[in-house]
Amino acid sequence: ENQLGVTPLQAAVRAGNTEAVVALLEFGASPDYESVTGETAFAIATKIGNREVMNALLSHGAAPFKANKHGLTPLSEAIATRDHKSMDHLFSVGVDPNHVMEDGSTMLIYAGKAGHAEVFSMLIQAGANLFAENSDGHSALTSAAAVGQPEICKLLVKHGVSVDHQTSAGKTALIAAAMGDQAETIKALADMGASLDMENKNSNTALT
Template sequence: MLCLPTEKEHQTQEYSDTDLIDACEKGDLSRVKSILSDPGANINSMTKGRMTAVMIAAVAGHGEVFDLLVRKGADLSLLDNTDTSILHLACEGENIEIVKYVLTQNIVSINSRDDEGTTPIMTAASNGDNGVFEVLVEAGADLSLLNNNEDDILHLACEGENIEIIKYLLTQGNVDINRKLDGCTPVMEAALTKSKELFDFFVKEGADLSLLSDDKNNVLHLACFGGNVEIVKYVIAQNIFDINSQDAYGRTPAMIATHRDHKAVFRILIQKGANHKLVSMVKPIFKFPVYC
């Protein structure tokens, strides 16, 4: 004898897993509530990168959506396909309350690493997020660790360009202001990226301007590549380098300024005695890039 299907058997999933991910990414709280009310909804469904809905909410900084997913039982212990934890993602999302909550759950080590060796506080430093950085410091994050590329937290903080984070790191005594990474010190990187505020700060803190990169670029070479006129003027005024000094490939500061089309920098160099005749050598020499 055939039986009619029950009402429960007739139930189908009204929403797809991607609908939940999309709603969390957009921070659409009402839609997330609606999706989770569907008996077939999978709160821990994953994207191709193994990101769950709660991970998406954390990295987007959507606090209300994150809180709802937690109340509904979202698993905070999962990792994505790069071994990134919910704490890493919360730090990237820059929502302090989410970060604080995750820390209280003791699910993820505060010094956990993703597949690049990055810790949560490294993420906060490279983002320049002082609020999240301070929360992690107070919770005991280790500032002495290096990632797989041997970046220390000072070099990563330079990427974030948050002076308060950098000031704090220098007071702790576990970072070296003149440590080279990829051939350059922090003040060299500031000159290269034309960050005048960072450059001035490192000079004030005693950074050694006389050091050379691994390619024998001095800070004047790098400042000419960056193109910040004020940094170039300052370095020239220190009389540390011959204005026609050459790096490992024979490039002078004027050659670099010409290659980068930094006309104002080039004019200053010529005014200060740069040999413009050497600039004619720029084309064959510049098959080699300038970098740290």
């Protein structure tokens, strides 16, 4: 790498020179080497939006979910910054919308907790599993309810998730919203017909 921490591969990616990218990879350049800024060649190609280069990197073993020094993968960074174009590029080259993060959260749960409705819809359209759960037994619906994201809850119900869907831990959105003291979300769920009588595994309802 040069004094700015840029490798020849990353420079070729920034220049959009696919032939040079392929030549460097075949010569042994690591597709997953991180620059001093924590970016891999694939992350750079994603932000630039060069799908040809992205595909070349993937075909030579680039890890599409390698996290940078901030713990963000190209997809989770695109979600966090609401970068719709990068998300489009990633899905177009086959990046999995159901990738599970280190904390057990899916991309849908991650986007839902942040309240990014448009990004959330893009993940659904890309095939994200609406019912996947994290390591705490939360689904996208219950996690969104717990942190007070009524619009995300409405989106999920609109896409076919039952407002009373129970996770493997017995959690419902209404119970999660009540435990989180999320008044606006409680009202939204009640307006959609959420049951007050559903119990979790501890026999608690939204009222108890």
